Amino acid sequence: xxxxxxxxxxxxxxxxxxxxxxxxxxxxxxxxxxxxxxxxxxxxxxxxxxxxxxxxxxxxxxxxxxxxxxxxxxxxxxxxxxxxxxxxxxxxxxxxxxxxxxxxxxxxxxxxxxxxxxxxxxxxxxxxxxxxxxxxxxxxxxxxxxxxxxxxxxxxxxxxxxxxxxxxxxxxxxxxxxxxxxxxxxxxxxxxxxxxxxxxxxxxxxxxxxxxxxxxxxxxxxxxxxxxxxxxxxxxxxxxxxxxxxxxxxxxxxxxxxxxxxxxxxxxxxxxxxxxxxxxxxxxxxxxxxxxxxxxxxxxxxxxxxxxxxxxxxxxxxxxxxxxxxxxxxxxxxxxxxxxxxxxxxxxxxxxxxxxxxxxxxxxxxxxxxxxxxxxxxxxxxxxxxxxxxxxxxxxxxxxxxxxxxxxxxxxxxxxxxxxxxxxxxxxxxxxxxxxxxxxxxxxxxxxxxxxxxxxxxxxxxxxxxxxxxxxxxxxxxxxxxxxxxxxxxxx
Amino acid sequence: xxxxxxxxxxxxxxxxxxxxxxxxxxxxxxxxxxxxxxxxxxxxxxxxxxxxxxxxxxxxxxxxxxxxxxxxxxxxxxxxxxxxxxxxxxxxxxxxxxxxxxxxxxxxxxxxxxxxxxxxxxxxxxxxxxxxxxxxxxxxxxxxxxxxxxxxxxxxxxxxxxxxxxxxxxxxxxxxxxxxxxxxxxxxxxxxxxxxxxxxxxxxxxxxxxxxxxxxxxxxxxxxxxxxxxxxxxxxxxxxxxxxxxxxxxxxxxxxxxxxxxxxxxxxxxxxxxxxxxxxxxxxxxxxxxxxxxxxxxxxxxxxxxxxxxxxxxxxxxxxxxxxxxxxxxxxxxxxxxxxxxxxxxxxxxxxxxxxxxxxxxxxxxxxxxxxxxxxxxxxxxxxxxxxxxxxxxxxxxxxxxxxxxxxxxxxxxxxxxxxxxxxxxxxxxxxxxxxxxxxxxxxxxxxxxxxxxxxxxxxxxxxxxxxxxxxxxxxxxxxxxxxxxxxxxxx
Numbered sequence: 001x002x003x004x005x006x007x008x009x010x011x012x013x014x015x016x017x018x019x020x021x022x023x024x025x026x027x028x029x030x031x032x033x034x035x036x037x038x039x040x041x042x043x044x045x046x047x048x049x050x051x052x053x054x055x056x057x058x059x060x061x062x063x064x065x066x067x068x069x070x071x072x073x074x075x076x077x078x079x080x081x082x083x084x085x086x087x088x089x090x091x092x093x094x095x096x097x098x099x100x101x102x103x104x105x106x107x108x109x110x111x112x113x114x115x116x117x118x119x120x121x122x123x124x125x126x127x128x129x130x131x132x133x134x135x136x137x138x139x140x141x142x143x144x145x146x147x148x149x150x151x152x153x154x155x156x157x158x159x160x161x162x163x164x165x166x167x168x169x170x171x172x173x174x175x176x177x178x179x180x181x182x183x184x185x186x187x188x189x190x191x192x193x194x195x196x197x198x199x200x201x202x203x204x205x206x207x208x209x210x211x212x213x214x215x216x217x218x219x220x221x222x223x224x225x226x227x228x229x230x231x232x233x234x235x236x237x238x239x240x241x242x243x244x245x246x247x248x249x250x251x252x253x254x255x256x257x258x259x260x261x262x263x264x265x266x267x268x269x270x271x272x273x274x275x276x277x278x279x280x281x282x283x284x285x286x287x288x289x290x291x292x293x294x295x296x297x298x299x300x301x302x303x304x305x306x307x308x309x310x311x312x313x314x315x316x317x318x319x320x321x322x323x324x325x326x327x328x329x330x331x332x333x334x335x336x337x338x339x340x341x342x343x344x345x346x347x348x349x350x351x352x353x354x355x356x357x358x359x360x361x362x363x364x365x366x367x368x369x370x371x372x373x374x375x376x377x378x379x380x381x382x383x384x385x386x387x388x389x390x391x392x393x394x395x396x397x398x399x400x401x402x403x404x405x406x407x408x409x410x411x412x413x414x415x416x417x418x419x420x421x422x423x424x425x426x427x428x429x430x431x432x433x434x435x436x437x438x439x440x441x442x443x444x445x446x447x448x449x450x451x452x453x454x455x456x457x458x459x460x461x462x463x464x465x466x467x468x469x470x471x472x473x474x475x476x477x478x479x480x481x482x483x484x485x486x487x488x489x490x491x492x
Numbered sequence: 493x494x495x496x497x498x499x500x501x502x503x504x505x506x507x508x509x510x511x512x513x514x515x516x517x518x519x520x521x522x523x524x525x526x527x528x529x530x531x532x533x534x535x536x537x538x539x540x541x542x543x544x545x546x547x548x549x550x551x552x553x554x555x556x557x558x559x560x561x562x563x564x565x566x567x568x569x570x571x572x573x574x575x576x577x578x579x580x581x582x583x584x585x586x587x588x589x590x591x592x593x594x595x596x597x598x599x600x601x602x603x604x605x606x607x608x609x610x611x612x613x614x615x616x617x618x619x620x621x622x623x624x625x626x627x628x629x630x631x632x633x634x635x636x637x638x639x640x641x642x643x644x645x646x647x648x649x650x651x652x653x654x655x656x657x658x659x660x661x662x663x664x665x666x667x668x669x670x671x672x673x674x675x676x677x678x679x680x681x682x683x684x685x686x687x688x689x690x691x692x693x694x695x696x697x698x699x700x701x702x703x704x705x706x707x708x709x710x711x712x713x714x715x716x717x718x719x720x721x722x723x724x725x726x727x728x729x730x731x732x733x734x735x736x737x738x739x740x741x742x743x744x745x746x747x748x749x750x751x752x753x754x755x756x757x758x759x760x761x762x763x764x765x766x767x768x769x770x771x772x773x774x775x776x777x778x779x780x781x782x783x784x785x786x787x788x789x790x791x792x793x794x795x796x797x798x799x800x801x802x803x804x805x806x807x808x809x810x811x812x813x814x815x816x817x818x819x820x821x822x823x824x825x826x827x828x829x830x831x832x833x834x835x836x837x838x839x840x841x842x843x844x845x846x847x848x849x850x851x852x853x854x855x856x857x858x859x860x861x862x863x864x865x866x867x868x869x870x871x872x873x874x875x876x877x878x879x880x881x882x883x884x885x886x887x888x889x890x891x892x893x894x895x896x897x898x899x900x901x902x903x904x905x906x907x908x909x910x911x912x913x914x915x916x917x918x919x920x921x922x923x924x925x926x927x928x929x930x931x932x933x934x935x936x937x938x939x940x941x942x943x944x945x946x947x948x949x950x951x952x953x954x955x956x957x958x959x960x961x962x963x964x965x966x967x968x969x970x971x972x973x974x975x976x977x978x979x980x981x982x983x984x
Contacts, residue, residue, distance in 0.1 A: 029620070090586075091584060107564060120589070
């Protein structure tokens with residue numbers, strides 16, 4: 001273990017793949033573009049999910065579950081949405097297999113079991129949900145409707161990468177219905193804040209909150225709010241989106257409500273989601289050439305204890321002491337593991353838990369123990385400290401908080417240093433190519449210029465930051481007048 | 493609300509459907525055979541899932557996530573399993589839609605986006621998981637592998653019913669790998685015990701643990717263990733299954749491990765699952781003509797408080813008192829709701845919470861309050877008691893436990909009264925038709941007789957109970973010799 005992954009400087013992309021596999025977060029599968037989330041990766045996702053789920057419930061949302069399949073006729077009802085996703089839809093056309101008459105033991109699709117109407121495997125659930133909301137919403141008393149679902153979705157991507165872009169992924173999708181436009185916009189912004197809170201305070205990844213350009217909007221939305229994060233290679237990653245859908249889906253599915261004066265109007269909508277993609281972002285924002293670095297608040301394991309001993313007697317002494325510590329850690333709600341496996345040497349274990357990004361490692365040897373100390377190593381800075389064993393659990397509890405904060409600050413420093421104001425085209429290209437990160441530049445506001453810049457540089461407008469400073473300037477490409485800078489970057 | 497559902501005596505099946513819809517557990521969807529699990533139903537499922545998940549983790553299992561799709565060539569690898577599920581498979585054949593050239597705004601399946609190999613939407617995940625285990629298991633050190641997944645699966649059933657039989661359903665599926673046959677059988681039995689514990693002690697539904705006949709086994713299993721429950725209409729419901737898979741999947745996917753002596757052998761397997769079907773069983777085991785009756789340990793709401801007042805002043809007095817109570821309830825970890833909605837009368841609210849099966853209702857009026865009492869109504873027996881408001885939360889906490897126990901005992905009494913020993917064919921038919929329930933009868937052990945009995949009576953062998961009493965007898969149909977009684981019933 002340990003030194004077996006490609007280094008970041010050598011090949012960042014290969015480093016990422018090596019790391020995901022080596023740290024046991026995920027594995028490739030036999031299905032094109034789909035991955036297996038391994039137990040360690042899934043434990044991480046569970047922690048993320050549980051925190052988010054509580055945040056959603058604390059803001060008044062409830063969970064429900066809608067069908068995996070969307071009949072084609074519903075799917076196409078909201079035209080922009082359908083157009084946006086049509087090219088990447090897995091489609092169920094048959095409902096039965098039968099024995100292959102020509103090959104023993106093999107199966108073929110039964111041509112007689114063709115569906116009258118094809119079913120799209122949901123790439124997102126607006127269509128099926130708004131078709132349902134139609135029967136649930138009649139009056140203002142039925143609003144707001146604040147529903148979230150945790151689900152798998154499928155988008156047939158041509159180029160896939162573990163976590164970052166997979167044909168099937170896990171996510172949550174909130175779908176809310178409101179009586180007024182203002183209320184829907186407030187909800188859209190509120191959920192963006194929830195996402196920012198989660199990503200910054202749990203994942204320790206700083207984000208920029210902003211609005212997408214029309215070009216980059218969710219298909220079917222009036223406005224897409226987003227949080228954008230920066231990876232260690234200077235590329236941006238969209239970490240979450242919250243969409244104000246206007247009345248588009250209400251109109252497509254004829255969802256009206258009567259207000260207090262009995263006037264009928266279409267319902268206002270939002271939708272918002274984050275996915276297992278966040279795990280990819282988490283890995284790329286923090287980890288190093290020795291493995292993952294996981295923020296304590298969501299790490300599956302927060303502390304690992306490794307005994308260092310010769311023979312059963314020494315091990316017995318250490319075991320006794322550790323049993324006490326385990327109880328104390330668990331009482332404090334700290335996720336701890338004692339690795340007393342005899343088949344691996346301490347050095348091998350150290351490397352393994354470094355690879356897995358466990359925030360704190362405690363090594364306990366008999367000589368240390370006789371001096372009443374243990375060695376505490378933090379994963380983020382690799383600092384090792386000899387600590388008095390009395391009160392060690394409180395020391396570690398504080399250290400976990402310190403690591404959480406330090407990880408955020410480190411990532412924020414890097415991110416802040418990688419927002420560069422640029423007013424000149426050759427400098428624009430130069431920064432993108434060499435310094436990398438976000439480039440704050442003026443843009444003339446047209447889709448044509450945005451497209452042209454993307455074509456020339458592979459950089460996209462990540463967002464127009466919320467509360468963006470207004471200043472007169474000239475478009476970086478066309479020189480046409482502009483009122484504000486927007487953030488460009490190459491992105492995942 | 494309240495009296496709007498069909499009564500059980502009038503039409504049990506219609507009562508069930510009415511109840512599921514009226515109590516807001518679920519709704520029909522636009523997709524054939526698929527349902528929408530509404531927030532109230534999903535909250536119930538979340539409680540069930542969380543308890544089960546903890547039980548799985550406490551017995552050493554971890555969660556992971558495997559792909560939704562199974563390539564046809566993998567699906568057909570274990571022949572019996574494939575044969576068993578082939579007739580009910582949703583099949584993805586294409587990965588793209590395109591604009592219909594003949595109809596504006598419509599989409600068609602793009603014939604150029606046909607998959608080289610069709611993908612089956614998982615009806616169960618043995619195939620995709622064992623294909624993955626092949627790469628994870630090399631040595632005895634990699635065993636046992638104890639993995640569970642929470643997922644959606646699809647089985648294209650022709651006749652569907654809300655919760656009981658839907659084309660898509662949510663479930664958990666455990667898939668474990670072991671070095672020895674004994675260990676795998678132990679695991680199979682252990683998980684059956686976990687299921688029995690859950691269904692009896694949380695759902696308050698008594699179960700009979702047993703083994704399926706070869707006819708009723710899971711396709712690809714060597715042995716299927718099951719828990720069988722009895723519904724109020726005297727029909728049985730299979731509530732959970734745990735399969736000993738032998739080496740069938742290991743052989744189909746070539747999964748071998750080297751033991752301590754470096755000898756290679758195929759791995760032994762189990763799989764086990766329960767699904768949202770349990771919710772259907774829960775409803776049918778307990779509820780009445782006024783609505784659901786939910787066991788406190790998994791009820792989304794355990795207590796509802798309804799104020800009875802005239803005017804704002806009275807309401808204000810009640811509100812103050814209730815705020816105190818809410819805090820106390822929450823401190824005790826009791827799930828409580830205060831329904832102070834002005835738009836509905838108390839009687840309407842009473843009926844609503846009866847429909848939703850909330851175990852305890854507290855009504856607080858100003859006159860009661862001046863006497864320091866409140867009215868406590870329990871949902872299961874409908875008893876109302878005037879209770880001193882001091883210490884009311886502790887009274888309710890105990891009452892919830894009493895209700896839980898009483899529900900189990902009521903269901904158990906009914907179930908025990910509906911196990912009938914029968915030794916005569918005409919009596920066999922008579923009991924099935926009139927008394928209903930389980931019939932304990934001798935069977936000659938042949939698949940032919942089992943089939944014939946099913947054909948003649950619609951009754952199936954639900955199970956051969958564990959630790960079944962051995963006694964000589966004659967087969968109820970053929971008169972051939974038999975060593976033990978088995979349990980027959982008509983079933984869902």
